[in-house]
Amino acid sequence: MKRILLLLVLIGTGVGCSHVNAYERGKLAHPTMVPGAMGGPGEEHMYSVQEGATGGDTAGGGGCGCN
Amino acid sequence: MRLQLTLRSVASRSPFCLAAAFAVGVVAASPAARAEGNLTARVGAETSVFQDSNATTVFTPTLAAAVESPTAGWGVSGRYLVDVVSAASPDIVSTASRRWMEVRHAGNLGLRYKPGNTGFAVNGSTSYTPDYLSFSGSGTFTQDLDDKNLTLIASYGLGYDRIGKTGTPLSVFSRDFVYHMISAAVSRVVSSSTIFTVVADVQLERGDQSKPYRFIPLFSPQDAGKIGAGASPDLVANLRLQEKPLEQLPLARDRYAVTGRLATRFSGSTLRLDERLYADSWSMKGTTTDGRYMVDLGERVTVWPHLRLHYQSPVDFWKLAYVSNGPTDIPKLRTGDRELGQLVNVGTGLGFRWALGSAGDKNSWVLTATVDGVYTKFFEALYVAQRVSVLGVLNLEATF
Numbered sequence: 001m002k003r004i005l006l007l008l009v010l011i012g013t014g015v016g017c018s019h020v021n022a023y024e025r026g027k028l029a030h031p032t033m034v035p036g037a038m039g040g041p042g043e044e045h046m047y048s049v050q051e052g053a054t055g056g057d058t059a060g061g062g063g064c065g066c067n
Numbered sequence: 068m069r070l071q072l073t074l075r076s077v078a079s080r081s082p083f084c085l086a087a088a089f090a091v092g093v094v095a096a097s098p099a100a101r102a103e104g105n106l107t108a109r110v111g112a113e114t115s116v117f118q119d120s121n122a123t124t125v126f127t128p129t130l131a132a133a134v135e136s137p138t139a140g141w142g143v144s145g146r147y148l149v150d151v152v153s154a155a156s157p158d159i160v161s162t163a164s165r166r167w168m169e170v171r172h173a174g175n176l177g178l179r180y181k182p183g184n185t186g187f188a189v190n191g192s193t194s195y196t197p198d199y200l201s202f203s204g205s206g207t208f209t210q211d212l213d214d215k216n217l218t219l220i221a222s223y224g225l226g227y228d229r230i231g232k233t234g235t236p237l238s239v240f241s242r243d244f245v246y247h248m249i250s251a252a253v254s255r256v257v258s259s260s261t262i263f264t265v266v267a268d269v270q271l272e273r274g275d276q277s278k279p280y281r282f283i284p285l286f287s288p289q290d291a292g293k294i295g296a297g298a299s300p301d302l303v304a305n306l307r308l309q310e311k312p313l314e315q316l317p318l319a320r321d322r323y324a325v326t327g328r329l330a331t332r333f334s335g336s337t338l339r340l341d342e343r344l345y346a347d348s349w350s351m352k353g354t355t356t357d358g359r360y361m362v363d364l365g366e367r368v369t370v371w372p373h374l375r376l377h378y379q380s381p382v383d384f385w386k387l388a389y390v391s392n393g394p395t396d397i398p399k400l401r402t403g404d405r406e407l408g409q410l411v412n413v414g415t416g417l418g419f420r421w422a423l424g425s426a427g428d429k430n431s432w433v434l435t436a437t438v439d440g441v442y443t444k445f446f447e448a449l450y451v452a453q454r455v456s457v458l459g460v461l462n463l464e465a466t467f
Binding site: 016017018019020021022024025026027028030031032033035037038040041042043045046047049050051052053054055056057 | 113115117127129146148150213214215216250254255256257258259260262264266268270322323324325326328330332337339341343345351353355359361369375377379382406407410412420430433435437439441443456458460462
Protein backbone atom coordinates (compact mmCIF):
# COMPACT_ATOMS: atom_id res chain seq x y z
CA MET A 1 0.00 0.00 0.00
CA LYS A 2 2.83 2.41 0.86
CA ARG A 3 4.45 1.68 -2.51
CA ILE A 4 1.20 2.46 -4.32
CA LEU A 5 0.81 5.73 -2.43
CA LEU A 6 4.41 6.63 -3.19
CA LEU A 7 3.81 5.88 -6.87
CA LEU A 8 0.70 8.08 -6.88
CA VAL A 9 2.61 10.93 -5.24
CA LEU A 10 5.41 10.63 -7.80
CA ILE A 11 2.93 10.64 -10.67
CA GLY A 12 0.97 13.53 -9.22
CA THR A 13 4.01 15.70 -8.65
CA GLY A 14 5.38 14.86 -12.07
CA VAL A 15 8.74 13.66 -10.87
CA GLY A 16 10.67 12.54 -13.95
CA CYS A 17 8.07 14.02 -16.31
CA SER A 18 8.51 16.86 -18.76
CA HIS A 19 5.91 19.61 -19.17
CA VAL A 20 4.24 19.11 -22.55
CA ASN A 21 2.50 22.03 -24.23
CA ALA A 22 -0.67 21.64 -26.29
CA TYR A 23 1.13 22.16 -29.58
CA GLU A 24 3.54 19.32 -28.74
CA ARG A 25 0.85 16.67 -28.44
CA GLY A 26 0.60 15.34 -31.98
CA LYS A 27 1.76 11.88 -30.94
CA LEU A 28 -0.53 11.83 -27.90
CA ALA A 29 -3.53 12.51 -30.13
CA HIS A 30 -2.87 9.47 -32.32
CA PRO A 31 -5.83 7.03 -32.42
CA THR A 32 -3.76 4.26 -30.83
CA MET A 33 -3.10 6.47 -27.77
CA VAL A 34 -6.70 6.57 -26.52
CA PRO A 35 -6.54 6.77 -22.73
CA GLY A 36 -8.95 3.93 -21.84
CA ALA A 37 -8.59 0.21 -22.31
CA MET A 38 -8.21 -0.84 -25.96
CA GLY A 39 -10.60 -3.79 -26.00
CA GLY A 40 -14.14 -3.40 -27.31
CA PRO A 41 -17.27 -4.69 -25.56
CA GLY A 42 -16.89 -8.22 -26.92
CA GLU A 43 -13.31 -8.54 -25.75
CA GLU A 44 -14.04 -6.98 -22.35
CA HIS A 45 -16.97 -9.34 -21.85
CA MET A 46 -14.86 -12.39 -22.67
CA TYR A 47 -12.18 -11.44 -20.15
CA SER A 48 -14.74 -10.55 -17.47
CA VAL A 49 -16.17 -14.06 -17.78
CA GLN A 50 -12.86 -15.92 -18.01
CA GLU A 51 -11.05 -14.09 -15.21
CA GLY A 52 -12.05 -13.97 -11.57
CA ALA A 53 -10.53 -10.50 -11.24
CA THR A 54 -12.13 -7.20 -12.19
CA GLY A 55 -11.14 -3.55 -12.50
CA GLY A 56 -8.92 -1.27 -14.53
CA ASP A 57 -11.48 -0.19 -17.10
CA THR A 58 -11.64 3.48 -16.10
CA ALA A 59 -10.55 5.76 -18.93
CA GLY A 60 -7.50 7.91 -18.55
CA GLY A 61 -7.23 11.63 -18.80
CA GLY A 62 -6.97 14.46 -21.25
CA GLY A 63 -3.37 13.97 -22.19
CA CYS A 64 -4.22 14.18 -25.87
CA GLY A 65 -5.18 17.80 -25.35
CA CYS A 66 -8.84 17.19 -26.13
CA ASN A 67 -11.76 17.88 -23.81
CA MET B 68 -39.52 7.23 -40.78
CA ARG B 69 -38.24 4.52 -43.09
CA LEU B 70 -35.98 3.24 -40.33
CA GLN B 71 -38.81 3.21 -37.80
CA LEU B 72 -41.07 1.21 -40.11
CA THR B 73 -38.30 -1.24 -40.84
CA LEU B 74 -37.58 -1.79 -37.17
CA ARG B 75 -41.25 -2.18 -36.30
CA SER B 76 -41.79 -4.75 -39.02
CA VAL B 77 -38.92 -6.97 -37.93
CA ALA B 78 -39.12 -6.48 -34.19
CA SER B 79 -41.63 -9.26 -33.82
CA ARG B 80 -39.43 -11.76 -35.66
CA SER B 81 -36.28 -12.09 -33.61
CA PRO B 82 -33.62 -10.03 -31.85
CA PHE B 83 -31.20 -10.97 -34.63
CA CYS B 84 -33.39 -9.29 -37.22
CA LEU B 85 -33.89 -6.28 -34.98
CA ALA B 86 -30.18 -5.85 -34.34
CA ALA B 87 -29.25 -6.36 -37.98
CA ALA B 88 -31.91 -3.93 -39.17
CA PHE B 89 -30.81 -1.36 -36.62
CA ALA B 90 -27.14 -1.73 -37.64
CA VAL B 91 -27.94 -1.30 -41.31
CA GLY B 92 -30.31 1.54 -40.55
CA VAL B 93 -27.86 3.47 -38.41
CA VAL B 94 -25.08 3.22 -40.97
CA ALA B 95 -27.42 4.00 -43.86
CA ALA B 96 -29.03 6.91 -42.07
CA SER B 97 -25.77 8.40 -40.90
CA PRO B 98 -25.40 10.92 -43.75
CA ALA B 99 -28.75 12.36 -42.68
CA ALA B 100 -27.39 12.63 -39.16
CA ARG B 101 -24.30 14.41 -40.36
CA ALA B 102 -23.69 17.09 -37.84
CA GLU B 103 -23.64 20.73 -38.73
CA GLY B 104 -21.20 23.26 -37.39
CA ASN B 105 -18.98 22.03 -34.62
CA LEU B 106 -20.91 18.89 -33.73
CA THR B 107 -19.40 15.47 -34.27
CA ALA B 108 -21.50 12.35 -34.73
CA ARG B 109 -20.09 8.85 -34.50
CA VAL B 110 -21.80 5.54 -35.23
CA GLY B 111 -20.37 2.09 -34.95
CA ALA B 112 -21.42 -1.49 -35.50
CA GLU B 113 -19.51 -4.42 -34.03
CA THR B 114 -20.01 -8.14 -34.32
CA SER B 115 -18.13 -10.67 -32.24
CA VAL B 116 -18.20 -14.46 -32.26
CA PHE B 117 -16.86 -16.54 -29.37
CA GLN B 118 -16.31 -20.28 -29.39
CA ASP B 119 -14.63 -22.48 -26.81
CA SER B 120 -13.69 -26.13 -26.43
CA ASN B 121 -16.51 -26.64 -23.91
CA ALA B 122 -19.14 -26.23 -26.64
CA THR B 123 -20.02 -22.67 -25.69
CA THR B 124 -20.80 -20.27 -28.52
CA VAL B 125 -21.59 -16.57 -28.13
CA PHE B 126 -22.64 -14.31 -30.97
CA THR B 127 -22.75 -10.59 -30.07
CA PRO B 128 -23.84 -7.81 -32.42
CA THR B 129 -23.31 -4.35 -30.93
CA LEU B 130 -24.42 -0.91 -32.04
CA ALA B 131 -22.98 2.32 -30.72
CA ALA B 132 -23.65 5.96 -31.45
CA ALA B 133 -22.40 9.25 -30.02
CA VAL B 134 -22.90 12.94 -30.62
CA GLU B 135 -20.53 15.45 -29.13
CA SER B 136 -19.43 19.02 -29.34
CA PRO B 137 -15.65 19.18 -28.96
CA THR B 138 -15.75 22.95 -28.50
CA ALA B 139 -18.62 23.11 -26.00
CA GLY B 140 -17.39 19.99 -24.24
CA TRP B 141 -20.58 17.96 -24.08
CA GLY B 142 -21.33 14.53 -25.44
CA VAL B 143 -24.08 11.92 -25.51
CA SER B 144 -23.40 8.28 -26.25
CA GLY B 145 -25.32 5.04 -26.30
CA ARG B 146 -24.71 1.39 -26.94
CA TYR B 147 -26.93 -1.63 -27.45
CA LEU B 148 -25.84 -5.24 -27.72
CA VAL B 149 -27.37 -8.67 -27.94
CA ASP B 150 -25.60 -11.76 -26.59
CA VAL B 151 -26.81 -15.00 -28.07
CA VAL B 152 -25.32 -17.78 -25.95
CA SER B 153 -25.48 -21.46 -26.78
CA ALA B 154 -23.89 -23.95 -24.42
CA ALA B 155 -23.52 -27.65 -23.78
CA SER B 156 -20.61 -27.59 -21.35
CA PRO B 157 -19.54 -30.62 -19.27
CA ASP B 158 -21.29 -29.04 -16.27
CA ILE B 159 -24.55 -29.25 -18.18
CA VAL B 160 -23.87 -32.78 -19.40
CA SER B 161 -23.07 -33.87 -15.85
CA THR B 162 -26.52 -32.76 -14.71
CA ALA B 163 -28.16 -34.55 -17.65
CA SER B 164 -29.40 -31.26 -19.07
CA ARG B 165 -29.67 -30.57 -22.77
CA ARG B 166 -27.91 -27.86 -24.75
CA TRP B 167 -29.54 -24.51 -24.08
CA MET B 168 -29.63 -21.16 -25.80
CA GLU B 169 -30.18 -17.78 -24.20
CA VAL B 170 -30.43 -14.23 -25.49
CA ARG B 171 -29.24 -11.27 -23.44
CA HIS B 172 -30.06 -7.67 -24.26
CA ALA B 173 -27.86 -4.93 -22.86
CA GLY B 174 -27.72 -1.20 -23.35
CA ASN B 175 -26.17 1.87 -21.85
CA LEU B 176 -26.49 5.60 -22.16
CA GLY B 177 -23.89 8.17 -21.20
CA LEU B 178 -23.82 11.94 -20.87
CA ARG B 179 -20.73 14.00 -20.30
CA TYR B 180 -19.94 17.68 -19.92
CA LYS B 181 -16.41 19.03 -19.75
CA PRO B 182 -16.23 22.61 -20.97
CA GLY B 183 -12.78 23.24 -19.55
CA ASN B 184 -10.53 21.60 -17.04
CA THR B 185 -13.38 20.22 -14.97
CA GLY B 186 -15.81 17.62 -16.23
CA PHE B 187 -18.71 15.45 -15.14
CA ALA B 188 -20.21 12.37 -16.69
CA VAL B 189 -23.09 10.07 -15.87
CA ASN B 190 -23.76 6.63 -17.26
CA GLY B 191 -26.64 4.22 -16.95
CA SER B 192 -26.78 0.64 -18.16
CA THR B 193 -29.12 -2.29 -18.06
CA SER B 194 -29.16 -5.87 -19.25
CA TYR B 195 -31.88 -8.47 -19.42
CA THR B 196 -32.19 -12.21 -19.77
CA PRO B 197 -35.28 -14.18 -18.73
CA ASP B 198 -33.54 -15.14 -15.48
CA TYR B 199 -31.31 -12.13 -14.80
CA LEU B 200 -32.08 -8.45 -14.67
CA SER B 201 -29.40 -5.85 -14.08
CA PHE B 202 -29.34 -2.07 -13.64
CA SER B 203 -26.39 0.16 -12.88
CA GLY B 204 -25.58 3.84 -12.86
CA SER B 205 -22.42 5.80 -12.29
CA GLY B 206 -21.10 9.32 -12.00
CA THR B 207 -17.57 10.45 -12.87
CA PHE B 208 -15.69 13.61 -11.95
CA THR B 209 -12.64 14.66 -13.97
CA GLN B 210 -10.17 17.43 -13.20
CA ASP B 211 -7.28 18.46 -15.45
CA LEU B 212 -4.30 20.12 -13.79
CA ASP B 213 -0.91 21.45 -14.86
CA ASP B 214 -2.05 22.49 -18.36
CA LYS B 215 -3.65 19.07 -18.88
CA ASN B 216 -0.43 17.28 -18.09
CA LEU B 217 -2.14 15.72 -15.07
CA THR B 218 -5.69 14.43 -14.85
CA LEU B 219 -7.53 13.19 -11.77
CA ILE B 220 -10.60 11.01 -12.17
CA ALA B 221 -13.01 9.81 -9.47
CA SER B 222 -16.15 7.80 -10.04
CA TYR B 223 -18.87 6.03 -8.11
CA GLY B 224 -21.32 3.51 -9.45
CA LEU B 225 -24.21 1.57 -8.00
CA GLY B 226 -25.53 -1.67 -9.46
CA TYR B 227 -28.63 -3.68 -8.68
CA ASP B 228 -29.24 -7.18 -10.07
CA ARG B 229 -32.16 -9.55 -9.71
CA ILE B 230 -31.14 -13.16 -10.09
CA GLY B 231 -33.95 -15.54 -10.99
CA LYS B 232 -34.67 -18.85 -12.71
CA THR B 233 -35.75 -19.41 -16.28
CA GLY B 234 -39.43 -20.31 -16.42
CA THR B 235 -40.13 -18.92 -12.94
CA PRO B 236 -41.40 -15.34 -12.62
CA LEU B 237 -39.08 -13.03 -10.72
CA SER B 238 -41.98 -12.33 -8.36
CA VAL B 239 -41.94 -16.01 -7.34
CA PHE B 240 -38.18 -16.52 -7.08
CA SER B 241 -35.44 -13.93 -7.16
CA ARG B 242 -32.39 -12.83 -5.22
CA ASP B 243 -31.26 -9.24 -4.95
CA PHE B 244 -27.63 -8.44 -5.53
CA VAL B 245 -26.24 -4.94 -4.97
CA TYR B 246 -22.75 -3.66 -5.73
CA HIS B 247 -20.92 -0.39 -5.26
CA MET B 248 -18.11 0.54 -7.65
CA ILE B 249 -15.58 3.16 -6.61
CA SER B 250 -12.68 4.18 -8.84
CA ALA B 251 -9.92 6.74 -8.66
CA ALA B 252 -7.42 7.34 -11.43
CA VAL B 253 -4.41 9.54 -12.02
CA SER B 254 -3.21 10.08 -15.57
CA ARG B 255 0.11 11.79 -16.20
CA VAL B 256 1.67 13.02 -19.44
CA VAL B 257 5.22 11.80 -19.01
CA SER B 258 6.55 13.24 -22.26
CA SER B 259 5.32 14.32 -25.67
CA SER B 260 4.93 10.65 -26.58
CA THR B 261 4.06 8.86 -23.34
CA ILE B 262 1.11 8.76 -20.94
CA PHE B 263 1.05 6.79 -17.71
CA THR B 264 -2.16 6.07 -15.83
CA VAL B 265 -2.85 4.40 -12.50
CA VAL B 266 -6.38 3.25 -11.66
CA ALA B 267 -7.54 2.04 -8.24
CA ASP B 268 -10.84 0.18 -8.11
CA VAL B 269 -12.94 -0.98 -5.17
CA GLN B 270 -16.07 -3.03 -5.75
CA LEU B 271 -18.26 -3.93 -2.78
CA GLU B 272 -20.77 -6.69 -3.54
CA ARG B 273 -23.67 -7.55 -1.26
CA GLY B 274 -26.23 -10.28 -1.72
CA ASP B 275 -26.43 -13.90 -2.78
CA GLN B 276 -24.86 -14.32 -6.21
CA SER B 277 -24.90 -18.13 -6.09
CA LYS B 278 -26.06 -19.74 -9.34
CA PRO B 279 -29.51 -21.30 -8.79
CA TYR B 280 -28.72 -23.98 -11.41
CA ARG B 281 -25.28 -25.05 -10.20
CA PHE B 282 -25.36 -28.28 -8.18
CA ILE B 283 -22.29 -29.27 -6.18
CA PRO B 284 -21.36 -32.97 -5.93
CA LEU B 285 -20.31 -34.20 -2.48
CA PHE B 286 -18.04 -37.13 -1.71
CA SER B 287 -17.33 -39.38 1.24
CA PRO B 288 -13.92 -38.86 2.88
CA GLN B 289 -12.81 -42.18 1.36
CA ASP B 290 -13.78 -41.28 -2.21
CA ALA B 291 -12.76 -37.62 -2.25
CA GLY B 292 -9.12 -38.60 -2.72
CA LYS B 293 -9.99 -40.51 -5.88
CA ILE B 294 -11.17 -37.35 -7.60
CA GLY B 295 -8.43 -35.65 -9.61
CA ALA B 296 -8.37 -32.44 -11.60
CA GLY B 297 -10.50 -32.80 -14.71
CA ALA B 298 -12.34 -35.86 -13.33
CA SER B 299 -14.89 -37.06 -15.89
CA PRO B 300 -18.66 -36.66 -15.43
CA ASP B 301 -18.94 -40.47 -15.28
CA LEU B 302 -16.37 -40.80 -12.48
CA VAL B 303 -18.00 -37.99 -10.50
CA ALA B 304 -21.44 -39.53 -11.00
CA ASN B 305 -20.20 -42.91 -9.79
CA LEU B 306 -18.46 -41.66 -6.67
CA ARG B 307 -20.58 -38.76 -5.48
CA LEU B 308 -23.05 -39.02 -2.62
CA GLN B 309 -26.77 -38.79 -3.21
CA GLU B 310 -27.01 -35.31 -1.70
CA LYS B 311 -26.41 -32.68 -4.36
CA PRO B 312 -26.86 -29.21 -2.85
CA LEU B 313 -26.93 -26.01 -4.84
CA GLU B 314 -23.94 -23.69 -4.91
CA GLN B 315 -23.65 -21.37 -1.93
CA LEU B 316 -21.30 -18.37 -2.02
CA PRO B 317 -20.60 -15.88 0.78
CA LEU B 318 -23.11 -13.02 0.90
CA ALA B 319 -20.49 -10.27 0.69
CA ARG B 320 -17.39 -9.76 -1.42
CA ASP B 321 -15.01 -6.82 -1.33
CA ARG B 322 -12.82 -6.59 -4.41
CA TYR B 323 -9.75 -4.40 -4.92
CA ALA B 324 -7.64 -3.76 -8.01
CA VAL B 325 -4.80 -1.45 -8.95
CA THR B 326 -3.98 -1.07 -12.64
CA GLY B 327 -1.03 0.66 -14.27
CA ARG B 328 -1.35 1.62 -17.93
CA LEU B 329 1.52 2.83 -20.10
CA ALA B 330 1.01 4.09 -23.64
CA THR B 331 3.96 5.33 -25.62
CA ARG B 332 4.14 6.45 -29.23
CA PHE B 333 7.22 5.97 -31.40
CA SER B 334 7.74 7.34 -34.90
CA GLY B 335 5.68 4.60 -36.56
CA SER B 336 4.32 2.43 -33.77
CA THR B 337 2.61 2.46 -30.37
CA LEU B 338 3.33 0.29 -27.36
CA ARG B 339 0.58 -0.22 -24.78
CA LEU B 340 1.14 -2.13 -21.56
CA ASP B 341 -1.38 -2.74 -18.77
CA GLU B 342 -0.69 -4.46 -15.47
CA ARG B 343 -3.46 -5.17 -12.97
CA LEU B 344 -3.02 -6.49 -9.46
CA TYR B 345 -6.14 -7.85 -7.79
CA ALA B 346 -7.21 -9.12 -4.36
CA ASP B 347 -10.55 -9.70 -2.68
CA SER B 348 -12.14 -10.70 0.63
CA TRP B 349 -12.59 -14.27 -0.62
CA SER B 350 -8.78 -14.53 -0.58
CA MET B 351 -8.43 -14.58 -4.33
CA LYS B 352 -5.32 -12.83 -5.63
CA GLY B 353 -4.58 -12.23 -9.27
CA THR B 354 -2.28 -10.58 -11.76
CA THR B 355 -3.16 -9.62 -15.33
CA THR B 356 -0.68 -8.37 -17.93
CA ASP B 357 -1.89 -7.05 -21.25
CA GLY B 358 0.28 -5.74 -24.06
CA ARG B 359 -0.20 -4.54 -27.62
CA TYR B 360 2.48 -3.35 -30.05
CA MET B 361 0.69 -1.44 -32.79
CA VAL B 362 2.72 -0.93 -35.98
CA ASP B 363 1.74 1.49 -38.75
CA LEU B 364 1.85 -0.03 -42.23
CA GLY B 365 1.53 3.21 -44.15
CA GLU B 366 -0.85 6.01 -43.27
CA ARG B 367 -4.04 3.97 -43.23
CA VAL B 368 -3.23 0.53 -41.86
CA THR B 369 -2.14 -0.45 -38.37
CA VAL B 370 -1.54 -4.02 -37.25
CA TRP B 371 -0.68 -5.37 -33.84
CA PRO B 372 0.08 -8.51 -31.91
CA HIS B 373 -1.74 -8.81 -28.59
CA LEU B 374 -0.58 -10.76 -25.55
CA ARG B 375 -2.50 -11.23 -22.31
CA LEU B 376 -1.50 -13.29 -19.29
CA HIS B 377 -3.70 -13.82 -16.25
CA TYR B 378 -3.07 -15.84 -13.12
CA GLN B 379 -5.28 -16.14 -10.06
CA SER B 380 -5.25 -18.10 -6.84
CA PRO B 381 -8.43 -19.86 -5.65
CA VAL B 382 -10.98 -18.44 -3.24
CA ASP B 383 -10.53 -19.73 0.30
CA PHE B 384 -13.58 -22.02 0.20
CA TRP B 385 -12.60 -23.65 -3.09
CA LYS B 386 -12.43 -27.47 -3.09
CA LEU B 387 -11.87 -29.87 -5.94
CA ALA B 388 -14.01 -32.40 -4.07
CA TYR B 389 -16.26 -31.26 -1.21
CA VAL B 390 -16.45 -33.83 1.59
CA SER B 391 -19.58 -34.81 3.49
CA ASN B 392 -20.05 -37.31 6.30
CA GLY B 393 -23.78 -37.65 5.74
CA PRO B 394 -27.01 -35.91 4.74
CA THR B 395 -26.75 -33.34 7.53
CA ASP B 396 -23.11 -32.55 6.91
CA ILE B 397 -23.22 -30.10 4.01
CA PRO B 398 -20.30 -27.67 3.58
CA LYS B 399 -21.57 -24.20 4.41
CA LEU B 400 -19.82 -22.57 1.43
CA ARG B 401 -19.41 -24.44 -1.82
CA THR B 402 -18.90 -23.63 -5.48
CA GLY B 403 -18.29 -25.26 -8.80
CA ASP B 404 -17.45 -22.05 -10.62
CA ARG B 405 -14.11 -22.73 -12.27
CA GLU B 406 -13.39 -18.99 -12.52
CA LEU B 407 -13.22 -18.96 -8.70
CA GLY B 408 -10.50 -21.61 -8.69
CA GLN B 409 -6.80 -21.47 -9.41
CA LEU B 410 -6.18 -20.88 -13.10
CA VAL B 411 -3.86 -19.36 -15.63
CA ASN B 412 -4.94 -17.81 -18.93
CA VAL B 413 -2.49 -17.33 -21.78
CA GLY B 414 -3.97 -15.24 -24.54
CA THR B 415 -2.56 -14.11 -27.82
CA GLY B 416 -4.06 -12.40 -30.83
CA LEU B 417 -3.77 -10.14 -33.82
CA GLY B 418 -5.44 -6.83 -34.59
CA PHE B 419 -5.93 -4.88 -37.77
CA ARG B 420 -7.10 -1.26 -38.19
CA TRP B 421 -7.86 0.24 -41.58
CA ALA B 422 -8.67 3.95 -41.95
CA LEU B 423 -11.06 4.11 -44.88
CA GLY B 424 -11.93 7.81 -44.97
CA SER B 425 -11.09 10.33 -47.65
CA ALA B 426 -7.57 11.65 -48.08
CA GLY B 427 -8.18 14.69 -45.89
CA ASP B 428 -10.08 12.79 -43.19
CA LYS B 429 -8.77 9.25 -43.15
CA ASN B 430 -10.21 8.34 -39.75
CA SER B 431 -13.79 9.27 -40.64
CA TRP B 432 -14.39 5.61 -41.50
CA VAL B 433 -12.44 2.96 -39.61
CA LEU B 434 -12.61 -0.80 -39.92
CA THR B 435 -11.10 -2.83 -37.07
CA ALA B 436 -10.75 -6.60 -36.92
CA THR B 437 -9.24 -8.66 -34.10
CA VAL B 438 -8.82 -12.35 -33.41
CA ASP B 439 -7.82 -13.52 -29.93
CA GLY B 440 -7.24 -17.01 -28.63
CA VAL B 441 -6.99 -17.94 -24.95
CA TYR B 442 -5.66 -21.13 -23.44
CA THR B 443 -6.82 -21.74 -19.87
CA LYS B 444 -5.33 -24.23 -17.42
CA PHE B 445 -7.59 -25.07 -14.48
CA PHE B 446 -5.43 -26.50 -11.75
CA GLU B 447 -8.15 -28.06 -9.58
CA ALA B 448 -11.54 -28.27 -11.26
CA LEU B 449 -13.99 -31.05 -12.02
CA TYR B 450 -14.74 -32.11 -15.60
CA VAL B 451 -12.43 -29.64 -17.32
CA ALA B 452 -8.64 -29.32 -16.87
CA GLN B 453 -8.06 -26.96 -19.76
CA ARG B 454 -9.97 -24.86 -22.24
CA VAL B 455 -9.22 -23.20 -25.54
CA SER B 456 -11.35 -20.30 -26.73
CA VAL B 457 -11.32 -17.99 -29.74
CA LEU B 458 -12.91 -14.57 -30.10
CA GLY B 459 -13.25 -12.80 -33.43
CA VAL B 460 -14.40 -9.16 -33.57
CA LEU B 461 -15.26 -6.98 -36.55
CA ASN B 462 -15.98 -3.29 -35.97
CA LEU B 463 -16.91 -0.51 -38.37
CA GLU B 464 -17.03 3.07 -37.09
CA ALA B 465 -17.91 6.25 -38.93
CA THR B 466 -17.39 9.83 -37.73
CA PHE B 467 -19.11 12.86 -39.26
